[in-house]
Amino acid sequence: MSLAVEPQTDFPAVPEHNRLGLNYRLPIPRPKVRGVVVDYHTHLLAHRHLPEWIDAMNHFGIDAFCTMTPLEEAVRIKRDLGDRVHFIAIPRWGNDSPDWVDDWLRRLECFYNLGSRIIKFHMAPGTMHRNRYDLEHPGIQRIIREAVDRNMILMSHVGDPDLWYQNRYADTSKFGTRERHYQIWEAQLQAHRDRVWIGAHLGGNPENPERLQELLDKYPNLYLDLSATRWMVREVSLRRDQMRDFVIRYQDRLLWGSDQVSGDNRDFDFLASRLWCHRKLWETAYIGPSPILDPDLDLDHQPVLRGLALPDEVLQKIYHDNTVRVLGEYGIRFQTSQEVESSVKT
Numbered sequence: 001m002s003l004a005v006e007p008q009t010d011f012p013a014v015p016e017h018n019r020l021g022l023n024y025r026l027p028i029p030r031p032k033v034r035g036v037v038v039d040y041h042t043h044l045l046a047h048r049h050l051p052e053w054i055d056a057m058n059h060f061g062i063d064a065f066c067t068m069t070p071l072e073e074a075v076r077i078k079r080d081l082g083d084r085v086h087f088i089a090i091p092r093w094g095n096d097s098p099d100w101v102d103d104w105l106r107r108l109e110c111f112y113n114l115g116s117r118i119i120k121f122h123m124a125p126g127t128m129h130r131n132r133y134d135l136e137h138p139g140i141q142r143i144i145r146e147a148v149d150r151n152m153i154l155m156s157h158v159g160d161p162d163l164w165y166q167n168r169y170a171d172t173s174k175f176g177t178r179e180r181h182y183q184i185w186e187a188q189l190q191a192h193r194d195r196v197w198i199g200a201h202l203g204g205n206p207e208n209p210e211r212l213q214e215l216l217d218k219y220p221n222l223y224l225d226l227s228a229t230r231w232m233v234r235e236v237s238l239r240r241d242q243m244r245d246f247v248i249r250y251q252d253r254l255l256w257g258s259d260q261v262s263g264d265n266r267d268f269d270f271l272a273s274r275l276w277c278h279r280k281l282w283e284t285a286y287i288g289p290s291p292i293l294d295p296d297l298d299l300d301h302q303p304v305l306r307g308l309a310l311p312d313e314v315l316q317k318i319y320h321d322n323t324v325r326v327l328g329e330y331g332i333r334f335q336t337s338q339e340v341e342s343s344v345k346t
């Protein structure tokens with residue numbers, strides 16, 4: 001082993017979730033909201049991820065959340081968190097065995113028994129292609145009927161970033177077109193007009209507020225969540241004034257969500273980066289670089305985050321009122337950590 005001092009050329013890489021070197025532990029006030037702040041769209045994937053997850057939530061003033069958690073992990077999480085958490089029913093991811101419909105129906109029942117009143121259909125172009133189904137598939141239709149019979153909220157992820165349609169989904173003979181994907185969704189929105197339907201990620205098309213406006217006007221049962229961090233930071237910022245008008249106009253139809261995803265290597269800083277961006281994007285007038293690397297853009301064209309500085313009464317609705325009201329109509333109640341603790345004691 002040589003003891004010669006080599007000139008240092010490899011500096012530690014800047015983490016993709018903190019390119020600005022921020023201190024995510026700096027104190028930040030809670031959102032200016034009366035009642036519980038609810039993150040409507042998350043993926044807490046395992047009970048063992050809870051310590052970092054709760055740490056990040058607490059730091060950013062998030063009280064409760066809905067999560068698409070694998071069924072196998074759900075019971076322990078529910079036992080620890082009570083009604084701070086509600087599950088959105090999902091199938092076993094990547095299940096392509098012949099009995100996938102029956103398996104999904106069994107899982108639906110288990111989730112229902114854990115209090116779940118929402119079912120999510122992941123109908124992104126890549127998923128539909130991989131699983132060879134869409135919302136009209138007879139198996140999916142069976143599952144939708146079962147969820148409707150149980151009086152559950154329907155939720156879907158339709159669409160994906162425009163950038164993806166331009167490259168990874170460019171082969172429309174394989175993936176279909178965005179227009180077709182929305183036609184299929186609309187037929188279902190029409191068929192279930194008397195039931196709440198929540199469209200993830202601003203209906204999967206933040207690039208096109210005109211489309212979203214049309215959908216919301218046409219289907220009074222439709223609500224959209226504001227989740228996904230890099231996608232929202234990029235596309236909402238890009239049309240900042242138009243999106244601000246849009247959110248204010250449809251302030252009763254939007255639910256805030258982060259699309260936070262836990263993981264074995266996702267520490268406080270990683271999780272915090274998502275919540276930091278969301279709070280900057282919706283609450284403040286921050287204009288500046290995003291701390292998170294956007295892999296869909298090259299390094300010279302990283303997005304500028306342009307905060308919407310939404311009025312307090314709009315924040316009250318997207319962080320609390322809409323979620324509590326809409327989910328409440330289907331029997332879902334949220335509790336704060338203090339309420340959970342005191343209900344355990346009594």
Ligand SMILES: [Zn+2]
Pocket residue numbers: 041042043259
């Ligand atoms: Zn998600």
